[in-house]
Amino acid sequence: MDNLINNLGILVYATLLYTAPLLYAAMGSCFSEVSGVVNIGIEGMMTMGAFTGAAVAYFTGNPWLGFLCAGLSGMAFALLHGVATVKFGADQTISGTAINFLAPGVAIVTAKAIFNSSDTIPLEPTSKMPILFSGVFSSGTPWSNFMKNVFSTYASTYLVFVVLVVVWFVFYKTRFGLRMRACGEHPMACQSLGIDVHRTRMICVCLSGFLAGLGGACMTMATSNQFRPTSIVGQGFIAIAAVIFGKFRPQGAMIGCLLFGLCSGLRVVIGSSSLNISVQLLSMIPYVVTVIVLIFFVGKSHVPAANGKPFVKAK
Amino acid sequence: MKKLIALLLAVVMCLSLVACGASNDTAADDAATNDAAATDEAAEGEATGETIKIGMVTDVGGVNDQSFNQTSWEGLQALAAEDPTFEVSYLESKTDADYASNLQTFVDEGYDLIISVGYMLADATRAAAEEYPEQKFAIIDDNTCADLPNVACLMFAQEQSSYLVGVVAGLATETNTVGYVQGMVSESMNQFGVGFISGVLSVNPEATVLQYNVNNFADAPGGSTAATNMITNGADVVFHAAGGTGNGVIEACATNGVYAIGVDTDQSPLAPEYVLTSAMKRVDNAVQDISKAVKDGTYTAGTHLYDMTNGGVDIAPTQDLLTEEMIAAVEEAKAGILDGSIVVPTTAEEVPEFTLANAE
Numbered sequence: 001m002d003n004l005i006n007n008l009g010i011l012v013y014a015t016l017l018y019t020a021p022l023l024y025a026a027m028g029s030c031f032s033e034v035s036g037v038v039n040i041g042i043e044g045m046m047t048m049g050a051f052t053g054a055a056v057a058y059f060t061g062n063p064w065l066g067f068l069c070a071g072l073s074g075m076a077f078a079l080l081h082g083v084a085t086v087k088f089g090a091d092q093t094i095s096g097t098a099i100n101f102l103a104p105g106v107a108i109v110t111a112k113a114i115f116n117s118s119d120t121i122p123l124e125p126t127s128k129m130p131i132l133f134s135g136v137f138s139s140g141t142p143w144s145n146f147m148k149n150v151f152s153t154y155a156s157t158y159l160v161f162v163v164l165v166v167v168w169f170v171f172y173k174t175r176f177g178l179r180m181r182a183c184g185e186h187p188m189a190c191q192s193l194g195i196d197v198h199r200t201r202m203i204c205v206c207l208s209g210f211l212a213g214l215g216g217a218c219m220t221m222a223t224s225n226q227f228r229p230t231s232i233v234g235q236g237f238i239a240i241a242a243v244i245f246g247k248f249r250p251q252g253a254m255i256g257c258l259l260f261g262l263c264s265g266l267r268v269v270i271g272s273s274s275l276n277i278s279v280q281l282l283s284m285i286p287y288v289v290t291v292i293v294l295i296f297f298v299g300k301s302h303v304p305a306a307n308g309k310p311f312v313k314a315k
Numbered sequence: 316m317k318k319l320i321a322l323l324l325a326v327v328m329c330l331s332l333v334a335c336g337a338s339n340d341t342a343a344d345d346a347a348t349n350d351a352a353a354t355d356e357a358a359e360g361e362a363t364g365e366t367i368k369i370g371m372v373t374d375v376g377g378v379n380d381q382s383f384n385q386t387s388w389e390g391l392q393a394l395a396a397e398d399p400t401f402e403v404s405y406l407e408s409k410t411d412a413d414y415a416s417n418l419q420t421f422v423d424e425g426y427d428l429i430i431s432v433g434y435m436l437a438d439a440t441r442a443a444a445e446e447y448p449e450q451k452f453a454i455i456d457d458n459t460c461a462d463l464p465n466v467a468c469l470m471f472a473q474e475q476s477s478y479l480v481g482v483v484a485g486l487a488t489e490t491n492t493v494g495y496v497q498g499m500v501s502e503s504m505n506q507f508g509v510g511f512i513s514g515v516l517s518v519n520p521e522a523t524v525l526q527y528n529v530n531n532f533a534d535a536p537g538g539s540t541a542a543t544n545m546i547t548n549g550a551d552v553v554f555h556a557a558g559g560t561g562n563g564v565i566e567a568c569a570t571n572g573v574y575a576i577g578v579d580t581d582q583s584p585l586a587p588e589y590v591l592t593s594a595m596k597r598v599d600n601a602v603q604d605i606s607k608a609v610k611d612g613t614y615t616a617g618t619h620l621y622d623m624t625n626g627g628v629d630i631a632p633t634q635d636l637l638t639e640e641m642i643a644a645v646e647e648a649k650a651g652i653l654d655g656s657i658v659v660p661t662t663a664e665e666v667p668e669f670t671l672a673n674a675e
Contacts, residue, residue, distance in 0.1 A: 014540040118379035224562035230533035268540040
């Protein structure tokens with residue numbers, strides 16, 4: 001029983017730890033996709049955010065300034081994507097792929113120029129993302145262990161759920177949200193009603209980069225305290241998968257991210273137990289579960305009708 | 316008209332054949348000259364003042380991996396800075412397919428020594444070494460090429476440095492429980508765990524060592540989760556041999572206020588108050604050593620073991636968090652390893668407490 005409570009605490013902790021960066025990026029991906037722009041470049045934007053967050057926090061000593069700048073750097077790369085795809089109608093997949101190659105290169109070259117190494121200098125505890133309830137719960141009894149583990153999560157993790165609520169509200173309760181979704185379904189109709197499709201899509205792509213940048217910063221300012229070239233390896237793609245899993249809805253993407261986080265935690269809990277199971281099999285858990293859930297429990301996904309199609313304004 | 320074209324084609328083909336033949340000859344001549352030059356160099360040593368060209372081929376980790384690729388390159392750069400007769404260069408491998416072509420590039424450019432970084436290059440290095448028996452090679456962390464007459468295999472006794480940090484962990488733990496997170500199960504990775512556990516048990520036979528294999532070198536959240544799990548189950552010192560995953564381990568230790576032990580380099584800057592010590596592997600010393608041997612003409616093929624006696628492995632110089640007792644115990648263990656009274660086990664079979672290899 002005690003063991004069960006301990007393990008439960010670890011599972012919650014791991015789920016939150018894995019979910020936060022993915023969920024930021026997934027919400028970003030939602031914005032871009034529903035407005036009709038495929039954004040494969042989430043991974044690259046995360047990498048840029050990961051580097052910028054760690055570097056700015058190191059120099060200013062202010063984690064929140066670092067976090068904000070991380071978002072802005074992601075947005076800068078999203079702007080590139082937006083100009084190429086929305087303004088000039090370039091192929092969205094190719095532009096995104098280019099960003100995935102470009103961003104890690106830019107991050108590493110900049111790191112070398114500033115820090116003379118491809119890693120940033122580790123952050124001091126004060127310039128790191130704070131843990132809000134640090135020291136409130138002491139360890140000892142199983143339940144206090146549980147509380148301690150559950151609440152040793154970072155401020156950025158609480159924030160991601162606040163942002164989720166805001167994003168949900170923007171999506172479904174505001175005029176902008178409705179217009180943005182319409183642009184992803186039938187841009188021509190939008191234009192005929194006087195909505196500036198290019199402007200709306202541009203804003204969505206920029207927001208997408210901003211959120212992806214924040215997700216990247218979670219990895220280097222919370223989960224660890226420095227940027228290194230392996231900080232972002234595939235999280236962006238998992239976030240995109242979570243969006244498809246969640247049928248292009250932010251709340252659905254959240255479930256996808258939580259599921260992935262839970263399975264990753266499960267891997268550690270089972271792997272640390274006395275059960276003698278091959279690590280190769282355990283490493284598959286998150287991916288196998290995702291596939292199974294996709295096959296059996298997630299119905300037909302509605303892809304925004306105009307997703308991936310460049311919109312050329314009617315003259 | 317047709318006849319004319321046919322004639323022209325025939326002429327071109329003849330010419331190209333001649334050209335090919337000629338270029339082959341030149342290449343052979345060049346190679347011969349190179350060989351002669353190489354022998355001269357070896358004979359005359361420094362006196363000629365010629366440059367010694369050392370080329371390094373990284374594995375897919377790239378030259379900035381914070382691990383042996385980077386340390387090797389730093390070692391070579393330091394060597395070139397201190398002795399200008401050395402000319403050093405590297406080629407990065409983006410995929411496994413690049414190994415052979417990178418090695419070939421250095422061979423073609425007439426490098427004096429080609430260093431392959433990492434066991435992943437073993438097959439490519441073997442193939443190149445067999446094809447160019449006059450070319451000198453060295454490979455890090457691989458012993459399968461030791462039978463070739465022109466490959467120096469640079470091996471590290473990582474179990475010795477792990478043993479030393481194990482001694483520290485065994486003394487530092489108050490709960491008699493320590494944790495160990497490994498990045499992957501392989502013969503050379505297992506040596507870290509085997510050495511560490513032996514070290515812990517040598518000073519604290521009562522201790523329990525919680526172990527976990529993340530099976531990934533770049534999963535920081537996984538490292539955090541594993542370490543938090545160990546800490547919840549009572550561990551108060553956690554050692555990692557897991558590359559980027561280890562960042563998460565150290566982070567979780569700092570969050571929970573327990574000690575972490577780093578690996579490969581001195582990882583104290585990651586969390587100065589919580590990184591107790593680090594198990595260091597001096598790949599830089601090894602590449603400098605073999606490069607100097609080429610220059611002095613004392614290069615030999617076969618296995619070169621870098622251990623505590625020749626500065627190949629050591630415990631980190633940062634000792635701020637260590638007590639007098641720990642430092643004394645480490646010195647004692649070091650002396651024991653050096654004089655042979657302590658023989659640190661190297662395989663999983665010798666240490667039944669090491670359980671990670673069983674789950675394969």
